[in-house]
Amino acid sequence: MENPETREGLTPGWPYPDWLDRFAATMNPGLARVFRFMGLDEVEATGAGAELVDAAGRRFLDCSGGYGVFLHGYRHPRLVEAARRQLDHLAMSSRVLLNPRTIELAELLAEVTPGDLTYSFFTNSGTEAVEAALKFARAATGRTRLISTWGAFHGKSMGALAVSGRALYQEPFRPLIGDVTHVAYGSLDALEQELGDDVAAVILEPIQGEGGVIVPPDGYLAGARRLTEACGALLIADEVQTGLGRTGDLFAVNHEGVVPDLLCLSKSLSGGIVPVGAVVGRPGVWEFFNEAPLIHTSTFGGNPLATAVAAEAIRVVLDEDLVGAARRQGAWLLPALQDVARDYPTVLSTVRGRGLMIGMETASTGVGGALMSELFHRGVVAVYTYNNERVLRLLPPLVIRRDQLELVVDRLREAAAAVAAMHLEEVPDAAR
């Protein structure tokens, strides 16, 4: 009899012949076309460490890390065990009685986040964490204006989308929330010109992720902190992508000793097991909750299954020194990738980043897709950044081994050679 889970028996030796068609028929036909064009027609089956395994048993080194989710690698044993343990108690909370797992995560975050960041509000995703931070900033300051940066990515719910910096994702949904100003990322002059006593908050990624892995000039975050403080605006650090060690410090704001008023986390806080998000704030920001404790809530936010895993995810980062691993592996990987770029200038123009958050800028539009596809067919997963299609980002699990990174560099060299031979730089943009 046919097994409805695996469709085994439909085509011997090829158990999932039609998943992409089924995805197209019931979910997103447009995205299915892109997947087909890229040759991405396999389904995932399992994973361990930095390796993702598809249903046909092919193994990939996952250098996109689920867009930054798999900081601990796939199915880290301690995190799988934390989830299992919690399932024997309560996965969700009554929300009438207190849940110890949720409080423990808040305590741990208060301990590991910089300065006097103390209070946590839990969500289920990054965009919800940003949404909460924007609301809290308005409530705490009594001001409305929000300042963000071009190229920023903060999520796709109405508020987070309004402070993101790419028109393509915003236009069909206007009007978004109002009173938002965008300035050039990395420029303190641009920020200073817009700041005033009507500004509730400035929201910044310490390194722009989806904008193309843009590392700001030294002193930018510290300068933004000084300028916001001077006019009574809050500073929101969106560490949804950079948080928990990826950049070689537990939080990327630590590189400049900055304590933001609100810090957003998600992605890797899930341990790659259960979705979760958090916004952590300084005591002064939380005062408005005293007036109306239920003014912002989430049914599933802070559920014990997610928070039990998240707390263990933080402990794993500390116990296994994943922060040091990001620093050491990044220090080896970045120059190795830059060497490849030097050898294939028609394919790669620059490679930049910090720790294991690396962006490879391709030499022209169109090269990115070809390079991604060539890498994929050599067993390496690397994906575009949302707001800059010329940049392939590498966000490998921090548990990735040196021999695996050596393989990534070798495969990149082969892929770059294959793409260089296509002479895509000679194809006019309109023909691509």
Ligand code: PLP
């Ligand atoms: N903020 C940053 C910096 C992100 O990189 C992302 C997602 O890529 C988000 C927010 C949104 O997170 P989510 O997709 O979980 O809503």
